[in-house]
Amino acid sequence: MMEKDITTNAGEWITNAIKEFVAKSKENSLAMSTDQKAFDTPLIGFSNGSDPLYDEYVSHIGDFYLTPIDLFRKFFPQESTVASKDLTIISWVLPSTHLTRQEQAAMAKQPSERWIKVRYYGELFNESLRRHLVLKLSDAGIQAVAPVLAPFWSRSDSGLYAPCSNWSERHAAYAAGLGTFGLCDGLITPLGKAMRTGSVIAHISITPSKRPYTDHHEYCLFYSHGTCGKCISRCPVKAISESGHDKQKCRQYTEHEMNEYVRKTYGINTYACGLCQAGVPCTDHIPTPDEG
Ligand code: SF4
Ligand code: SF4
Numbered sequence: 156m157m158e159k160d161i162t163t164n165a166g167e168w169i170t171n172a173i174k175e176f177v178a179k180s181k182e183n184s185l186a187m188s189t190d191q192k193a194f195d196t197p198l199i200g201f202s203n204g205s206d207p208l209y210d211e212y213v214s215h216i217g218d219f220y221l222t223p224i225d226l227f228r229k230f231f232p233q234e235s236t237v238a239s240k241d242l243t244i245i246s247w248v249l250p251s252t253h254l255t256r257q258e259q260a261a262m263a264k265q266p267s268e269r270w271i272k273v274r275y276y277g278e279l280f281n282e283s284l285r286r287h288l289v290l291k292l293s294d295a296g297i298q299a300v301a302p303v304l305a306p307f308w309s310r311s312d313s314g315l316y317a318p319c320s321n322w323s324e325r326h327a328a329y330a331a332g333l334g335t336f337g338l339c340d341g342l343i344t345p346l347g348k349a350m351r352t353g354s355v356i357a358h359i360s361i362t363p364s365k366r367p368y369t370d371h372h373e374y375c376l377f378y379s380h381g382t383c384g385k386c387i388s389r390c391p392v393k394a395i396s397e398s399g400h401d402k403q404k405c406r407q408y409t410e411h412e413m414n415e416y417v418r419k420t421y422g423i424n425t426y427a428c429g430l431c432q433a434g435v436p437c438t439d440h441i442p443t444p445d446e447g
Contacts, residue, residue, distance in 0.1 A: 161295040166361045168295075169288070171200045173247055176287050176347070182280045185255075193277035198346055200331030204242030204356070208330045212323070217314035220315040221321045223356050230300040231305055232320040243361040245288065246324070246331040246354045249281060250346040250439075259349070260434030264391050266427045271417050273351070274427040281353045299357040303375040318406060323369040327354040332364040335374040339386040339431040340400040347439035349432045374441045382447025386431040395431055401418045422435070 161168045177183055177197050185191045202208070204223035213220045220441040221229075224239040231237070251273050266274075271297045284300035292299040302308055302322035325342045328334060333352070334344035341348035372378035377397075387395045394404040405428070436442035440445040 159300065161292075161297065163165075163360075165359055166201060169245055169292075169357075169361070172291050173197055173199050173245075173284065174195065174340045176284055176416065177249065179316050180283065180287075182283045184276060184280070185269060186275065186276045187269075187272065191254070191269075192252060193273050193280055194250055195346075197250070198331045198333055199342060200246050200328065201361045202244045202246070202330035202332075203240060203363045205239040206330055207328075209239075211232065212326055214441065216316055216319060217311070219311050219314070219321050220281070220319075221307075226300060226302050226305065226307075226322065227298075227356055227358070229296055230305055231358075234298070239357060241358060241360065243253070243357050243359050243363075244327050244331065245357060245361075246328040246333055246352065247284070248328060248333050248342075248344045248346060248350045248352050249277070249284075250344075250350045251277070253439075256347075256349050256438055258434070258435050259308045259429065260438070262430060262433075263415055264430075265413065265420075266423065266429055268393040270433070271421060271425065271427045272431055274429070275423050275425040277351055281351050285353050285355055292300055292355070292357050292359075297359050298358050300307060301355045303353070317404070318402060322354075324352045324354050329371060330366075332366040336371050337366050337375040337386065337437055338377045338397075338399060339390075339395050340402070341386075341432050341437075343441060345441055347437060349429070349438050353406065354390075374437065376436065376442050376444065376447040380444050380447055382444070383436060385435045388433045389434055391430060 183192050211220040222243045255269040259270040289299045314320050327356050334342040337343045376383035392402045392408045409424045409428040436446035
């Protein structure tokens, strides 16, 4: 069957391109002795570059945070006439598999082997997906940039929400209607929060996805119903409380203690934890009030 042209229905063309890569790429793998995929079928959403949310992110997070048009102009400085409204942010959610989630839910102190491998090999695949989509769009004559792969993507240790980066994949996914934030700061999506997310900014017009929520915490039972809080007890270092997520405490554990653990145990130089993302009601779906 002949592949449809991007001009027929760009949203569908991009959605199919992402799904096909996730389904067929050999890189979607946990690199274990048996053939195991890192991710199941993804969710895809779109937001427009002129969405006021992107300016709101700057005002909340800090002036170092980049909007889609900032990023696009940094990458394509010659395109001075392109406006925010001419850009579409393509976001995706890559859900981890049932086995990964089940294995992680049984852990109490350190992340499971599959979880660590999703963090490492799964994120390498996520990077390949970003590159693949940029290339595919470019072959179709569409300029595109993957913010977190751009040379100017960086992290900041200052500001109210530090540590944070100058482009957040999860905030782009929120804008694209893919989920809302939980007490632990994870993004709760229709496929749960045990996932990885990514985005590409493209010079193309696509109808933005509907945001089926009005509040950024809507899917979290703690914020919406005053119940649950089950991620609090999942954290081995008490980095989650009724006041929210202590990013510094979390970082100390994940990026230092767990980096050492992962290096010694699996010989992989990465960090991981994510214990708060499995064994809780929002692991694999949007939780319902009776699960609180
Ligand atoms: S476990 Fe409960 S409180 Fe924590 S993020 Fe999920 S729904 Fe919210
Ligand atoms: S990732 Fe680990 S350390 Fe960080 S909040 Fe979740 S359980 Fe706690």
